[in-house]
Amino acid sequence: MSVTRRITFSLYPNRIQSRQLHEWRRLHCLLYNAALANRKIQYQRFNHSVDYFEQQNCLPQFKKVWPEFKQLGSHALQSTLKRVDFAFQRFFTGLSKYPKFKAARYYRGWTYPCLAGWKALTDGKNGHLLLSNLGRIKMRGQARTWGQPTTCTIIWKSSTNQWFVSITVKCNPQRELGEGSVGIDFGTLTAAALSDGNKIDNPRFLKNASTKIKQISKHLKRKRRPEKRKVSASRRWKKTNKLIAKIHNQTANKRQDWCHQVATQITSDYSMVATERLNLKGMTAKAKKRSARSEVSSELGRTKQGNQRKRQKTGINRSILDVGIGMLRECISYKISEGGGVFVEVPTRKVKPSQTCPACGHQHKKDLSQREHNCHCGFRADRDVAAAMVMIDYARGKGLASSDCRETSSSTTPTYCGGMYQLGSLKRQKLPPSLRRGE
Numbered sequence: 001m002s003v004t005r006r007i008t009f010s011l012y013p014n015r016i017q018s019r020q021l022h023e024w025r026r027l028h029c030l031l032y033n034a035a036l037a038n039r040k041i042q043y044q045r046f047n048h049s050v051d052y053f054e055q056q057n058c059l060p061q062f063k064k065v066w067p068e069f070k071q072l073g074s075h076a077l078q079s080t081l082k083r084v085d086f087a088f089q090r091f092f093t094g095l096s097k098y099p100k101f102k103a104a105r106y107y108r109g110w111t112y113p114c115l116a117g118w119k120a121l122t123d124g125k126n127g128h129l130l131l132s133n134l135g136r137i138k139m140r141g142q143a144r145t146w147g148q149p150t151t152c153t154i155i156w157k158s159s160t161n162q163w164f165v166s167i168t169v170k171c172n173p174q175r176e177l178g179e180g181s182v183g184i185d186f187g188t189l190t191a192a193a194l195s196d197g198n199k200i201d202n203p204r205f206l207k208n209a210s211t212k213i214k215q216i217s218k219h220l221k222r223k224r225r226p227e228k229r230k231v232s233a234s235r236r237w238k239k240t241n242k243l244i245a246k247i248h249n250q251t252a253n254k255r256q257d258w259c260h261q262v263a264t265q266i267t268s269d270y271s272m273v274a275t276e277r278l279n280l281k282g283m284t285a286k287a288k289k290r291s292a293r294s295e296v297s298s299e300l301g302r303t304k305q306g307n308q309r310k311r312q313k314t315g316i317n318r319s320i321l322d323v324g325i326g327m328l329r330e331c332i333s334y335k336i337s338e339g340g341g342v343f344v345e346v347p348t349r350k351v352k353p354s355q356t357c358p359a360c361g362h363q364h365k366k367d368l369s370q371r372e373h374n375c376h377c378g379f380r381a382d383r384d385v386a387a388a389m390v391m392i393d394y395a396r397g398k399g400l401a402s403s404d405c406r407e408t409s410s411s412t413t414p415t416y417c418g419g420m421y422q423l424g425s426l427k428r429q430k431l432p433p434s435l436r437r438g439e
Helices: 015-046 052-057 059-065 067-072 074-092 205-220 235-267 299-323 325-338 383-395 420-425
Strands: 003-012 109-112 118-121 128-131 135-140 148-157 162-171 180-186 190-194 199-201 270-276 342-346 372-374 380-382
Touching (some): 015 052, 015 148, 052 059, 052 074, 059 074, 067 074, 074 109, 118 148, 190 383, 205 299, 235 270, 235 325, 270 325, 299 325, 325 342, 372 383
Parallel strands (some): 180 270, 270 342
Antiparallel strands (some): 003 135, 003 162, 109 148, 128 135, 148 162, 180 190, 190 199
């Protein structure tokens, strides 16, 4: 079955090409802000809701007034308008706040939604990227499985001062899986505990880098920091801030590489993986404020207790995010699906893996400080290992439902805000007669 995969290459443009890429990035940012302002003003002053097709039909007249946008390509400009539409659709469905104007220095790049305007001159390993009105750009990288390119996204990372290109391809990936089955329990003390008794240690990338980050952050206090509409940041402050961003970027790259290595190791030994269904967004939410009725202590006591609760929740959230549980789970899921295996998400509230005995099925609530499972039936094991054993038992037939099995693919489109594939299936609206005559 053909699926869509995304491969990222590093771009190495020359000085003239780099200057032109930055100019195009600035123009796309201006178009984004112009489309956002058009929607905002039309609704506030005239109570008219502007949709994507109305702004798309105005592009020909827009390029007559601003001829510098002609070199960007029609499809790339349409993709930028669709990005504005995505932002409003997310706002209407309650997934994000009202869209804001973007500064040129923070605008990351643009997308070619089809094969027009670009061409990948590669077989999956290194090569060149050919862009219209710019020429060939050297790129470096390697894809595990190459196929038919579909879309191209140009990305600028200010933390590393480097250009990247993200290409989606339709391919038929093949992967050899093992023959066994395993349950996995994710955590922060140990990154993952397997049902066969093995454990994967938590690498703690952010914790290891925090010492260096704190040392560099001390220098920021002695430099002029920016203040909104008053004082601009000094050159040394910007340089130090970029150094901190570079360390964070390296930490993220190490975590991503580690997740892929662990996922590859697991899928090479097993063809069936069972893990619990986690709500990571809820687990890493901010600490909730206590109600006024529950506050009995003094005002000073309430402040100290609230600050302590916030610090504790912040530390737990940092530990969960440092492991990269969501990234590791997704890596295992799509690698299992490539090999034709089975990936099962056990309903946590229904099964309660950490409270259930894998031998007799008796449920007993345990505190987080209790790291060993000790049941009245005589079964003893590590708490996380026992939970993993409960998951794999559930997946092997003790309550397995078809809705628990999940196969992921990057070709799926967002549910709430639509996608370019859904947009292409709609019929394009024609220009009004007044615009066709050029009036």
